[in-house]
Amino acid sequence: MNAVIQTNNLNLSLGGKQILRDISMTVQSGEYVSIIGPNGAGKSTFMRCLLGMYAYKGSIEIAGQECSQADSKQLAKTISYVPQTHDMEFPLPVYDFVMMGRYPYLSPLVPVQKKDIEAVERAMDVTDTWPFRGRLMRTLSGGERQKVYIAAALAQETPIMLLDEPATFLDWKHQSEVMQLLKKINTDCGATVVAVNHDLNSAAHWSDRIVAIKDGQLLLDGLPTDLIQPEPLRQLFETTFIRTETLAPATES
Numbered sequence: 671m672n673a674v675i676q677t678n679n680l681n682l683s684l685g686g687k688q689i690l691r692d693i694s695m696t697v698q699s700g701e702y703v704s705i706i707g708p709n710g711a712g713k714s715t716f717m718r719c720l721l722g723m724y725a726y727k728g729s730i731e732i733a734g735q736e737c738s739q740a741d742s743k744q745l746a747k748t749i750s751y752v753p754q755t756h757d758m759e760f761p762l763p764v765y766d767f768v769m770m771g772r773y774p775y776l777s778p779l780v781p782v783q784k785k786d787i788e789a790v791e792r793a794m795d796v797t798d799t800w801p802f803r804g805r806l807m808r809t810l811s812g813g814e815r816q817k818v819y820i821a822a823a824l825a826q827e828t829p830i831m832l833l834d835e836p837a838t839f840l841d842w843k844h845q846s847e848v849m850q851l852l853k854k855i856n857t858d859c860g861a862t863v864v865a866v867n868h869d870l871n872s873a874a875h876w877s878d879r880i881v882a883i884k885d886g887q888l889l890l891d892g893l894p895t896d897l898i899q900p901e902p903l904r905q906l907f908e909t910t911f912i913r914t915e916t917l918a919p920a921t922e923s
């Protein structure tokens with residue numbers, strides 16, 4: 671196994687408040703890791719830290735390189751990000767939005783090339799977003815827009831993908847499609863996937879490992895079968911959990 675994300679004693683303060691405290695964790699190449707935890711625990715901030723968006727204390731190594739010292743375009747060739755909310759009104763056609771995923775490879779001196787067009791077409795094909803290519807982003811439904819954001823991240827062709835609540839607000843069919851798509855990208859393309867997920871059943875079903883953050887600290891880190899249990903979840907969310915028989919959408923083979 672080879673570690674592609676490694677944080678050591680990661681600390682971060684924002685607006686005079688300590689948000690992340692001494693987080694040390696490792697993600698191995700090819701893993702699918704879900705991050706769970708209460709609202710305001712620091713999950714999104716942790717993800718944004720991994721993208722080099724904040725001046726942190728401690729260490730974050732992405733593919734062996736310290737994040738704060740990495741060239742931003744090089745980092746963008748290694749790690750892509752699908753943010754939590756998509757309420758920005760991009761006045762752009764879907765195709766052009768997905769092409770923005772190629773920004774680490776483009777520059778004023780290097781215009782769009784065949785390999786960029788092919789990467790965009792592949793990403794739109796696998797996410798089933800090609801039929802929307804001429805539509806404006808703001809005309810898409812929430813679920814359609816979510817898949818377009820994932821297509822843009824895929825077009826970036828990075829070995830690591832971070833996603834912040836990729837299936838929240840989607841109906842069951844679209845949740846299922848997005849989660850299956852991520853698993854396919856993980857297993858078929860070998861991408862390392864790290865996703866924040868508030869749906870504990872979904873996190874248990876799709877991930878290899880679960881990391882729980884509470885009050886800015888890493889509280890739990892382990893197998894879904896060990897962590898998605900009443901006692902660890904009570905400790906994490908400070909409420910009682912009982913096991914019930916649940917219904918979930920079937921996984922297509």
Ligand SMILES: Nc1ncnc2c1ncn2[C@@H]1O[C@H](COP(=O)(O)OP(=O)(O)OP(=O)(O)O)[C@@H](O)[C@H]1O
Pocket residue numbers: 684685687689707708709710711712713714715716
């Ligand atoms: N720029 C900032 N300045 C000050 N405080 C911030 C800033 N960004 C985030 N925070 C605070 O950091 C804490 C963690 O926020 P974060 O968005 O990471 O939580 P989260 O675990 O992702 O929550 P949720 O599940 O509700 O999305 C919150 O208390 C938030 O208000």
